[in-house]
Amino acid sequence: MRNRLATYNGAAAFAALADPTRRAVLDLLRAGSLSAGQIAHAFPVSRPAISKHLRLLRRARLVEQRRLGRLRLYSLNPDPLKAVDSWLERYRSFWSANLASLKRFVESEYQNEKTAARARRKARARKRI
Amino acid sequence: MRNRLATYNGAAAFAALADPTRRAVLDLLRAGSLSAGQIAHAFPVSRPAISKHLRLLRRARLVEQRRLGRLRLYSLNPDPLKAVDSWLERYRSFWSANLASLKRFVESEYQNEKTAARARRKARARKRI
DNA sequence: ATAATGTGTAACTATACGGTTTCGCATTTA
DNA sequence: TAAATGCGAAACCGTATAGTTACACATTAT
Numbered sequence: 001m002r003n004r005l006a007t008y009n010g011a012a013a014f015a016a017l018a019d020p021t022r023r024a025v026l027d028l029l030r031a032g033s034l035s036a037g038q039i040a041h042a043f044p045v046s047r048p049a050i051s052k053h054l055r056l057l058r059r060a061r062l063v064e065q066r067r068l069g070r071l072r073l074y075s076l077n078p079d080p081l082k083a084v085d086s087w088l089e090r091y092r093s094f095w096s097a098n099l100a101s102l103k104r105f106v107e108s109e110y111q112n113e114k115t116a117a118r119a120r121r122k123a124r125a126r127k128r129i
Numbered sequence: 130m131r132n133r134l135a136t137y138n139g140a141a142a143f144a145a146l147a148d149p150t151r152r153a154v155l156d157l158l159r160a161g162s163l164s165a166g167q168i169a170h171a172f173p174v175s176r177p178a179i180s181k182h183l184r185l186l187r188r189a190r191l192v193e194q195r196r197l198g199r200l201r202l203y204s205l206n207p208d209p210l211k212a213v214d215s216w217l218e219r220y221r222s223f224w225s226a227n228l229a230s231l232k233r234f235v236e237s238e239y240q241n242e243k244t245a246a247r248a249r250r251k252a253r254a255r256k257r258i
Numbered sequence: 259a260t261a262a263t264g265t266g267t268a269a270c271t272a273t274a275c276g277g278t279t280t281c282g283c284a285t286t287t288a
Numbered sequence: 289t290a291a292a293t294g295c296g297a298a299a300c301c302g303t304a305t306a307g308t309t310a311c312a313c314a315t316t317a318t
Contacts, residue, residue, distance in 0.1 A: 011149055018147035019306080020140055023216070030219065036265055049307055051266055056305095070264045070315040078223035085221070087152070088214055090159065094207035148276080165295055178277055180296055185275095199285040199294045 010083025016060040017084070021045070022053050026062060029076040036072045139212025141189035146213070150174070151182050155191060158205040165201045 016022055025039055040050040054074060057063040062081070063074045145151055154168055169179040183203060186192040191210070192203045 014149075014152070015147050018144045020143075021306090023143065027219075030223075037263095040265090045306085046308065047265075048267080048309085052306075055266080072265065076220075076223065078220050081217060081220050082224055084213075085217055088210060088217065090156075091205075091207050091210050092214070094159075094205065095211055150276090166293095169295090174276085175278060176295075177279080177297085181276075184296080201295065 010080060010087060012060040013062060013080035013084050014087075016057055016062055016080075019053065021050075022057055025050075025053060025057065026076060029063060029074060033066075033073045033075040035068075036074065039074065139209060139216060142191060142209035142213050143216075145186055145189040145191055145209075148182065150179075151186055154179070154182060154186065155205060158192060158203060162195075162202045162204040165203065168203065 021043060024043070028034060028039060028042060036051060036054060037047070039054070040047040043050060054063065054065075057074075058065060060080055061077055064077050066073045066075070150172060153172070157163060157168060157171060165180060165183060166176070168183070169176040172179060183192065183194075186203075187194060189209055190206055193206050195202045195204070
């Protein structure tokens with residue numbers, strides 16, 4: 001097993017999703033496999049540019065390639081998106097839960113911070129002396 | 130209303146999430162507000178580096194800043210993550226649904242592609258003549 | 259066999275990005 | 289008022305990235 005696979009944590013997926021063209025490529029592939037040429041046809045950039053995006057998506061394991069004659073057919077592999085999804089999972093409560101109570105929570109943290117920062121400052125001051 | 134707000138579509142959020150440090154900053158803020166200094170303290174990079182990350186996160190509306198004396202308190206704003214979540218939503222079926230049927234679907238698309246590509250090639254060939 | 263087609267790679271350019279150090283400004287403390 | 293503190297901005301550097309054009313290679317068509 002290669003190290004990149006073993007230590008996979010979704011970082012590559014996050015990086016891959018940063019580019020709007022690559023997100024659009026994935027959106028295209030949601031409907032089914034497409035050849036590299038067909039994908040390139042859907043964008044205003046040159047074919048080699050798409051080729052590079054596809055290489056990045058391949059390395060992030062977000063797409064899979066299969067050769068058919070001289071065509072390279074690309075299909076979606078949603079697995080790495082699971083990592084993105086599970087990262088997002090930890091934030092879902094922030095907008096699905098009661099917003100008022102969240103606000104209260106943040107406010108109280110804000111107050112804690114105020115006194116904590118003061119205490120920390122004093123502690124550092126003592127240390128320095 | 131500024132244009133950036135009006136045309137907001139989550140692109141900035143995706144770009145912001147590409148960096149592991151920024152994701153970690155958001156993870157920190159999940160527990161409550163923190164000052165810029167406290168955030169910087171949690172990372173092995175310089176404070177200005179964190180300052181730049183925070184600016185990017187602010188521009189992506191993923192964090193909010195509030196001044197308290199000479200402290201700048203940062204808190205999480207999960208709203209832009211909704212856009213990320215809803216983008217991901219369209220992919221969720223790909224791993225929650227029956228994988229066998231998905232496979233069949235992809236296979237059939239693959240077959241369609243094979244003949245479609247052939248037809249398209251011929252069409253283009255005719256056009257060129 | 260030769261030509262045409264599909265696609266990836268190479269080489270190059272411009273720009274964005276993450277990092278650093280230095281500086282400046284506002285606020286708080288002494 | 290003067291010193292210390294918190295933090296962002298500026299200037300700079302090295303590298304990554306998105307794009308281009310030119311090329312190479314394999315496969316299909318003639």
